[in-house]
Structures are given as C-alpha cells and as structure tokens.
Amino acid sequence: MLDWERLKDCANADGEFRLHARFWTGTLKIANGPHSTRIDMRDGAISAIEPWFASLAGDLSVSAPAAEWEALLAPTPQPFYQDLYAATVHHGFTATGNRTHFCAYYPALRRLVELMRDVKNSEA
Secondary structure (H helix, E strand, O other): OOOHHHHHHHHHHOHHHHHHHOOOOEEEEEEEOOEEEEEEEEOOEEEEEEEOOOOOOOOEEEEEOHHHHHHHOOOOOOOOOOOHHHHHHHOOOEEEEOHHHHHHHHHHHHHHHHHHHHHHHHHO
16 A cells, blocks of 8 residues: 555654654554554554454554555545545545544544655656
C-alpha cells in the first residue's frame, strides 16, 4: 500500500498531525482489503508501524477494500473520497472501535490520511 516507515517519519515531523494527536495513546488498525497494518500511538507520536496479524481490533480500526483505499489516496480524490468521514458515509469505508478516540482524534486521523496520500503519491 505504501512506505509505512516513511509515513511514520512524516507524521512524527508534521506539526499539524502532532498538534491534533497530542495525548493520543492507543492502537490504530488500517485494513486494506485482506492486509492490515498496526499503528501504535504513544503520547501523540507514532511509536511503531507493523503488519497486523491478530484478529482483534485496535482501539480504532479503519477498513475498506483495496480499490476504496486507492480512490481515497488518489492525488486528487473524487468527491467524498477527499475525507475519511465522507468516505465512511458515501463509500465502502468503516471506522469502528472506541468512539471517544475517534471523536477526540479525528483531526489527527484526517491529517494522517492526508500524509498517507502524500507518501503514496510521492512513491510513484
């Protein structure tokens, strides 16, 4: 899907992400079709990113088929793919888990998706 180490470095160096993620400690699961990735957050920074092999959900889980991720991470996304929340309402994305974390850290999650888009499209 993308260079996860580069995403970690970009996110941890990004002022907007760090501001919105401050105090966030938890686990985010990104499920891209059959492939899942675990993102560990510690005190507002990404401490680790690794493949997720467990069947258990993290504190938050964002999942969609691979084609949906491709549309969300496109250089110029089509309508309702420009934002994760819109993609959960109008497309095949689901966000599950701790609603308190989702609400409190949605701006950080939104920024993380933007950084994912940047990393993915700079790889090409």
